[in-house]
Amino acid sequence: MFLAILAGFLFAFAAPLLYRWLGKWVYVPMALLPFSIFAYLLTLTPSVLGGDNLGEVQQWAPSLNINLHFYLDGLSLLFALLITGFGTLIMLYAGGYLKGHPLLGRFYLYLTLFMTAMLGLVLAGNIISLFVFWELTSISSYLLIGFGHDKESSRASALQALLVTGLGGLALMAGLILVGMAGDTYTLSELLERGDMVTNHALYLPALVLVLLGAFTKSAQFPFHFWLPNAMAAPTPVSAYLHSATMVKAGVYLLARLTPVMGGTDEWQYTLMIVGGITTVLGALLAVQHTDLKAILAYTTISALGLLVTMTGVGTAPALEAMVVFLLAHALYKGTFFLVAGNVDHATGTRDLTQLTGLSGSMRYTAIAALLAGMSMAGLLPFFGFIGKELVYEATLEESPFRWMLFAISFFSGMVFVAVAIALGFGLFWQRSAKPTPLLHPDKALLYLPPVILSITGLVFGLLPGFLVTPLLRRSAEAMLGVEQVFELALWHGFNLVLGLSLLTIALGYVVYRFSNRLQAYATRFNGLYRYGPANLYQLSLKGFLAGVTKITASIQNGYLRSYIAAIVLTHITLIMLSLWKDGPRLELANRLPELAQLRMYEVVLLLMIVPALIFLFKSRSRLTSIAIMGIIGYSIALFYILFGAPDVAATQLLIETLTVVIFVLILHKLPAFRYLSHASERYKYILLSLAFGAMMTYVILIVKQYPLDSELKAYYGENSYLLGQGRNIVNVILVDFRALDTLGEIVVLAVAAIGILAMLKLRMQKGEKP
């Protein structure tokens, strides 16, 4: 499994190169990658079906208990097969869809990166590595949505998707860490057995809220659903793959995965049922209002995701079985429809439902795929979608206080699905029309084969559910329920209530389809409501955030050096005083006063030279005088160094001081006279700040000097500088021998400064040129 992920990343980054070598044939290796992973996963299938959960650990950060841990059970196998199987078809399809696109190599890079990340996400056996892959899918989704980067709307949609899912991702990270704390492990297989420990933990509620935020943003649940329709700015293969079959189901996967860990509580159940229910109905309502093919598909996807979340929330065995079955069925028919929509768009140049008609003649195979997918979506008899819908109805009608509510929700969305299925599967292609929409170019095999394969898969799964899919779906449900499942999938359950309801759905769905024009006209009256919708809220908050940040930045970064320095100094003082005030040592001056008696006369003289010099410095209005005063101060300090045993330092100080004065006089003699530039009130503020800073520094030194200095370095150098360094001047030996490399660095700094000075002096501005 680790190798599969690694190969994915390698292939992803090799894609642009492969495109340069292979040209339009680049899709062959790119499709081979998911196909071989798919085949590899198939070889693991028998053991997983036999009840084994495969694990694989690569050490990553063992000290943090974060490892590249892979874990394969029924649920992850189902998703992994879906990702790689569907991925193979999408890679082929993209080769046809974007044929000749100059950035096809880059597209494959993003797409393969996404596929690998998604695979890593479902195979992750450590919740932190799960989170890492989760974020990678968000990022690659951002890149894919923004693939048409020359369009502003694409960029805005990409950013929106990234911000919404990224914020959710942050919440998820915090949530997963809390889960890890509650369960005392980040390893999934261990967490799965500690459900009680997690749900009874004090951190359960915050963890739940954060994890759900992550899942809901990713799976486009209300009120975060708005990013998904906008994400349709991506090329169609991306919409089909990411925004219908895989990435948006990551949230559902997470919920399913964590059901044994966090599920079963009232909070979990109600939140999921309410949010999922609202999303289901809202998605269905919005779907009938649109005429853009991809928008319709996006909203029905939202509705389906809502239904999946609702079913996860119900949490009973039939509900979770229905969830996995419906998930697979939905991926098959919705993926087909997206590819069909892509073909139609590609061939006719439009995606508007009202302008498209009678395409069955010119796009025969696409039309067949659409018809098959439509029948599956509508829940007609021999298709897998039928089984999914039956199970959903059965699960909602289980004995529970909410049964009618749940049923109404699923019935409503089922009705809309039927209407959409008729419109897309039948109306678009097979309805007789006097003027079929003309094609810009004929359908190509690379474009119609993937949807045909997908839709036929839906039919085959429907015809032979017991043999092909039941074992895997059983294991998936088992992963969520923790108990072995023995349900059987069958097409025919006999004449019963559920079958009757299915028929009723189809009949009502047809009615909705017939009157869809009128419904659309009616729906426009609600457009005023959008102003209060979350999409608008997103825009407003984004604008407000940007404006606020600009304001704050403008006030912090105002361009005035003084205020920067004042802020730095003030922070410095506050932090130091806070830490000293709280439990720092107290200053004891009283018993140190006798030290004053040891004062020597010449020391006092030096002090008495510096302080008046400073006063004089402030009074002086002449540059030359101030330079001279600076000299006095510098030399006096050099004398201090001599008095306290540092002749080398003193010598350097004297030299440097002389040099500084020389440079000053040479360079700055031609500046204009001093002026008072700042206001008096400002000056008082700065005087106060300066005094506070000086006082703090004094205080710090006094405190430090209360304690003896325990330096082993002094003893070491004193002992060894002659023996090891052959020098009697210890300071010199340190500089040129023990720490010679530091001295070299110092010389380099000086050289750099000299080069900089030289450059500035040589810089000659052209006349009128502003630097």
Added chain:
Amino acid sequence: MELLLPFLIGILFSASLYLILHRHFFKLILGLILFGLATNLFLFVIGRLTRGGSAIISQSERVATEPFADPVPQALLLTAIVIGFGIQAFAIVLIKRVYQSFETTDLDDMSTTDQIEENH
């Protein structure tokens, strides 16, 4: 002296910070130099003062005997002084060039490049 020097350092720091907070270039440089002096002295005093003994091993001995001054702060100081000089020289030349190009000695006249426009 151990008791008085901290106060001298505090005074130096206050004065230098006040000079740095001026709008005039020249005062800024004076402040920077003074700040450097204060910092050096700060390091020196923190490293303990030794009266009447330098960090030099006398001719008759092979290892240093107490009292000798702690050589570590001194070595640090030497480096700091020299690098501080590099910075001073650079700042002086920079200010000279700025004055030649902009004909101003007021720091506030040069705030525009660092300000962001609010109407984005």
